[in-house]
Amino acid sequence: MPFLGSVIPTFDPVSPQARSILDLTWVTVAILAVILAIVCGAVIVILLRFRGKPGDADPPAVHGHTKLEITWTAIPFAIVTLLFVLSLRTMGQIHPAAAPNQAPDVIVVGHQWWWEVRYPASGVITANEIHLPVGKDALIRLESADVIHDFWVPQLGPKQDAVPGHPNFLWLQPTAPGIYDGACAEFCGNAHAWMRLRVIAETPETFAAWTAAQARPPASQHTEQILKGGAIFQEQACVNCHRVAGMSDTANAAPDLTYVATRQTIGAGVMENSPENLARWLENPQAIKPQCNMPDFNLSEEEVAALVTFLWSLPNPTPPQGSLDHE
């Protein structure tokens, strides 16, 4: 279905999980379409054949027909039994055990209104964009920091709620490199619409390089503008909510910003990431993502520019020479 797939992501699966759901969907839809066709056909025949005219005598009274009624009870029952068995097979293929006996590859934590993404093995922490290697069946552990959220990337398969105090698990196995859009699917308050997420599936080599770059502590930079931005980041209390490795390691009330410059979007998908858009965001986040948790700090143009320079300088290609808080 190349055309359908280009517009309808669920018809263009890129994981075995999403593929098996789609296969099951086609079988189910085919069976149900026959039923719909029979009902519609019967209505059309009735409208054509049994229209009365004024003055017609009433037709003979028919009160029922037991054999017919038993037949049309038994057939639907057989159909749903078939669907049950087909569904059972698919569920077995894609549903992880309640608490799989292995460490998760990624821990995804839903927050109002963004996603915290942690890789326990490498220690990498990021937000809203999940990098995964192609071909590997990744075990995702879903948690929530506040209310119930729902993790959903249509092309990769089933959605799953992120429930506070009740971790859930999900297998994600992208089979082709690409960017796969997703979103929070459970209503979670004001900015639910802008709690989008992305899975970025990469070749194992690219993924390894990304992991290594993200795991590296940020380099120090000594231009005046960067230092000024760093100072504002501290003074304006950004550090209370946002994590920057080496600066505010434990903060997690808002998205990690360590390597925000390497991300594709800002504000959990509300706009494309660029220095200009980051500046617009900092000028007044409430105008970009209304009623999100970040207040308008009334930053001056100068402060915004310094903060953007600071945040944009963090993914520094030069080798680390000690982390920022040592300066």
Next chain:
Amino acid sequence: MSDAVAGSLPVVEDEVEEGPLSWVASVDHKRIGLMYIYLALVFLVIGGLEALLMRLQLAGPNMALLTPKQFNQIFTMHGTTMIFLVVMPVVTGLANYLVPLMIGARDVAFPRLNAFGFWMLFFGGILLYYSFCVEGGAPDAGWFSYTPLAEQPYSSMRGVDFWALGLLAMGVGSVAAALNLIVTIFTLRAPGMGLLMVPMFVWMFLITAFLIIFALPALNAALVMLLVDRYLNANFFTVQGAPLLWQHYFWAFGHPEVYILVLPAFGIISEVLPVFSRKPIFGYMFLAGSTLAIGFLSYGVWVHHMFAVGLGMTPLLAFQASTMVIAVPTGIKIWNWLATMWGGRLRLTTAMLFAITFIVQFTLGGLSGITLAVVPIDWQVTDTYYVVAHFHYVALGGILFALMAGAYYWFPKMSGRMLDERLGRWNFWLLVIGFNMTFLVQHFLGLMGMPRRVYTYPNLPGFAALNGISTLGAFVMGIAVLVFVWNVLKSVRQGAQAGDNPWSAWTLEWATTSPPPEHNFERVPPVRSRRPIWDLENPDRADWKDAHAG
């Protein structure tokens, strides 16, 4: 009062009081029924305007007509209004008006309890809408107020409290009305009318009433627990407690509630189709029995609203099985209705057009429901616009179309005048076109990745076009509702005189005048079968002489 009856029988004069106080103080089941229906009509307009506001905000990507909080308040109020202040009242109103007439009774068993039920609903509705006047405004946690979102830390304003207290008041009223209905049907049937001889409409309402008295307490208990949580930190449903417990309570009420809303629609269809096909209902016992089965099964399917919350395989399989099983007694009704029409002499009145279209649209809603019962498909499309499309095909394409059929069918009985058939055609076609435009495309929006309850959406391929079509359709539906209201207002004054039995129908409500006198009947015809008027008019072909009529 019609001349025929007036001429042959001694006239019993009612002291009919007029003026507003006579309505407020009334314990007459017909007046209370009409008050329920008027109230529902007012709230239909309010809930409809809320829907139009939502569709305006969603007409294009990244629009800012409403703030996120306003949008959330409006979809919360839309859902709550349509379920508790439109469909529940209108079906309760129909039951109130029609059930005593259909069973040949003078009134309901407990007239004062009846008035109490209505006024609980009335004030519950006012309490809910008063929330717009307080600081923080209307509730915004959705019509199912999932916890912990609806708990203090995340909903600190008063909206959720008004929601919970309003529903509690309405819930008490509903239970009162249901109890009254059960006792009325059990004890006040005309002589000769066995329990399996009542019109299918009455049978459907009997099952509905039982569903109400066993399902509403789960909601009422949960609402009290939520309030105790919010004010006394009981931690029933907080993060420290069990957030998912709320969902179990809510849907243990919420799924039977779906049948509370849809069984009355089945009842209406089961009256309208036979009369305009000129044949008795096909397979009365099957319809009655399958409805009883739905009544029991409906308490065992609630977890299908929770397939994505993270349950083990065992509950998933059990509730997938029960959900599929309940589809059978629901689905076979379609065949019974088709068989009722088959071989008939169809009269395509507006009521009949709505009833036939109900069959097609409800089938589509039911079939998309089966796709949602298949757990892996549900994992993909739950909480998306696919689900929004599904339940609107049931609630609007199904229930509202049945209610429209009922309106055109019984308006003559209630008002003494016919609704205008020409306006009726406009009403019908606008509603069919508007409804399908609005909701057919939403199936695809869901498959394309649009979650429900989003106040806006990014400009992804196809999103703007399909949402635009959906919004346009919603306004066509708005016009259809206006045509209906206009038809009612016009016909109630200028409509053709209905007479006692304009449709040549067969059940007892047509054996009295239109509208009926306060005491309902001068004389109840003898009841020896399910179609007493047929028996009276066709003594040679009477149903009770037909061995197959049982």
